Amino acid sequence: MADLLQGSLGHVVVVGGCGFLGHHIVQQLSHNVETRVSVLDLFTNRNRIDSPRISYYDCDITNLETVREIFAKTKPDVVIHTASPVFSGPQNELMYRVNVVGTDNLLKAAQEYGTRAFVYTSSASAIMGPVGTDIINADERWPVVYGDAQPEYYTTTKVLAEKAVLAANRTPATLLTCAIRPAGIFGEGDVQALPGMLTASRKGQSKFQLGPNNNLFDFTYVGNVAYAHLLAAVALMHTHKLSVAPLDSERVDGEAFFITNDQPVYFWDFARTVWREAGDKVAVDPSKIWILSTSLGLLIAGIMEWIFWIFGKTPNLDRSKVRFSAMSRYYSIDKAKKRLGYEPIVDIEEGIKRGMKDLLRREAEANAQKTDKKGQ
Template sequence: MSQDNHDDQVRPDVDAGTVLVTGGSGGLGHQIITMFSTMRESSRIHSVDLRAPVKPLESVQYHQTDLTDEIAIRTLFDLVKPAIVIHCASPRYDASMEVMRRINVEGTKLLVDIAKASGTKAFIYTSSASVISDGKTDLKGADESYPLIIGEAQPEYYVNTKALAEMYVLSQNQPTGTPRFLTCALRPSGIFGVGDSWVVPGILEAYHRGQTWVQLGDNTNLFEFTENTNVAYAHVLATAALVAAYAKDNTTVAEDKVDGEAFFITNDEPVYFWDFTRTIWKYAGDTTKPEHICVVPRSWAMGVAFVLEWVYWALWLGNPPLTRTKVRLSCMTRYYSITKAKQRLGYKPVVGMREGLRRAVEDCLRREIGLTKGHLKQQ
């Protein structure tokens, strides 16, 4: 892991007018509205979410609305009149297929259509780096030229819905004509950080269950994760780029084009998967020694996961502790090139991996998520 950067040195400024952020009560959404609210330029920030915020910001107006409720969303757009929409709301990876389809696909389409008809200038969609993954082929330095994997070729329904939503968002980019409407998609990989309710808490749950002595695969697979402050920063940069493109009246050269484009966003620090996991456990207090680790071959782990999935499904026991998806993610090589984001958005990570993990673990311990009690281990 490389040296950490400091996000207090980076304060991008853009007056985007009125900005509406979906999912503003979540970890990433909160980071986005926080970054906008601390910029010198004055943008009016609105958040829409089903949940109320845990720590509301005084400068942000919050709305609790179902994103698939057409009447409520139209009413919200009539009230707010957003110039920019940042759509990062999404159900959890383990939600039902119906919920994923309704929110990620139908909800995104509804938002785009209403935004376009309401005079919104730009729409930024938070997609996923997984949209080019078939769940079995390693990705090494993959870039935006790789095709989306959808339909039967995509083993994860959640990823399929994210890909379909991204396709629709980008298809609605309209740099000329009336109304002009600019769109882009950001593809972060493995989002973690303060407010995280999935990645770090899940890893800490394994620590709490005393499972740090087990390792799936031989840990030779590089993987890429992204601290959520960096993802928020990328959204601000994309906003600035689309605002500038809108003002140029479609005079942007192809090499600098942002509208209608997708961008991978990472920490630019590929790390061996189990090194990432064990760093989290160490910050939570784990003292497991390398000689005490039991390495389970990938083939064995996939077999066990298949049996557990079948048993838990047959007995209505909920989600099993080990799934084939978890095994695949633990053993795959998957990292990306962010050259396009660097060149066209001016993106670079502002919070390094180790600092981000320290913050995330400390936050989870403070909220008692993934761990009942614990102390942040000093390194």
Template sequence: MDSDIPLGHVLVTGGCGFLGHHIVNLLLERDPEVRISVLDLRTTHNRNLNSQVSYYDGDITDYSKTKSLFETLRPDVVIHTASPHFNLSPDILLKVNLDGTKVLLQGAQETGVKAFVYTSSASIIHDGKNLINADERWPLAYAESAVLAANRSDAYPNFLTCAIRPAGIFGEGDVQSVPKMITAYHKGQTKFQIGDNNNLFDFTYVGNVAHAHLLAASALLVTAKMAPQRPLDHETVDGEPFLITNGQPVYFWDFARTIWREAGDKTLPNQVWVLSTDMMWAIGAVLEGIFWVMGKTPNLTRQQAKYSSITRYYNIDKAKRRLGYKPIVDLQEGIRRAVQYIIQEEKKQGEKKAQ
């Protein structure tokens, strides 16, 4: 599928977030005629100064204001990446992820949006067990289900949707995986490893995830132009979820050590202490209890202990066949970019403090 097909006017929700602003930047890079509107709760972060981008502060759970914005903007495509931080309460997560998504769907349908691409997550098919070569046939999450159910509905037969399920996103602006690993490097914790490192894991560079979203949006617009004809079943994009990774599963601690080496770590394999997953899970439980009293979160939690020793990789053949997806940045280069970004940011902060 051609990712260079003009997308017209694109509304990116969460466009000031980690993934969202990478999508905005890639849109500008590929389509000199594109018009971009960014809707986010607060739009002070990750702003692009290009005149083709407009920013709007708003709460996607507020139907009247969201509908009014849709009526004003009349976008051709919606790329919905907005999502609250996973550490927030379940009520807030449900309200934003499910209710907010339904508000956006309704606003898009009622104002003639042609294509709606939803950022889901590969983790929705994760139930705490190992996932080996998992594909799109695994169970869905509620918000994604609402998006896919809205495709070609009886009331809006020309409204097309699909979902992108990225796994383990990292890159410039990442606030979870790579920064935590760099913090571990600064604390001298690179000589420790939880588990035997036999667990393959998928990490995905953010630029590849952005690329997949643009491929999906283009495919939906091509499908819309085909009406009333429809693609063959094995070519269909609308109404479908697509798993997206770098296509390079790697042993979990090999990924961490590649990050540490890029940051300057000199630890040799024979210097690494391998710690039992069960023991570290128990220690994480104790630390959580102690830090909970102080209103803080420890560096090691039960979730982190389990996460670093579980197998979790996916099959992206469907995205390759139907979207024409292939990674545009390999894992090693993605790691280099992510680490160098953090190093530059740390340098800037150090210079500010010195002033």
């Protein structure tokens, strides 16, 4: 990664730079002493890095005039757009406004104020059909799925945004765009994957396994995803220096790229590695694991959904999660390897260790703060 960070990327705006992925991108950029960074986020009071080369701006990207004002001031050479609502809950209107309207606003500002490279964080689920349909070694030739054919509205909004970003490529001719499609992000600052698995462990659910555990799944360490975004930005800026357009087989602009750890693992093996790091001894003892069929898991989840619905709550296990944990879902990253020069820099097991260490530390700090408040 040291070679990547040599030389200036000019002025980089990281949208969502105080969030999970965005913060890791800003961290990696902070090592490049020749690059200036501006962070845009709805609230910038968390995950801040103290550096004279990094500036922070509170920004609601659904407000075009606010975005224009900041772009007029910063005039970014590169925009890396990672902002998105969390993938959960009934937030359809919010997802559309942030993912679709917000992305459109950023593209308009980038076109108006001379941005040269625009990298968008899309999603590997862009090609996912009905929940439970296996995805096996999929590549970028697979068609995207959205609208009525897409089971997750979140994914529909990510696809619509990706399509807008790629359509904006070379409009004007000086603006180059691409999309990164990460799969199953986890790591330090994680608020979904690792915390969800830790909650399951503490509820005693780690003793159960749904299905035979023969479904391969891609999980991707967040630092690797951040690295891929920077590789894409470097590649787009390099394209500007070419006297002729790159060959179709070498192009980065106007293209989408799957990003994974290139290390698909069996779903429950990943979960048990997480639980082992959390100190859950039951979860890693095969003699204590109850293996349930997927059909029985769906029945139990359906009953839980009904009971929780009566009390106006959401269960930790629902039918969608059962289907998700039993499907195969892994991707080919050959295109990213060839065109971006991407290779994972942290493997799965090391990523889990880093992510769980960070999660348990954050929990301990939060508990200490609660104790202090009670004692006052």
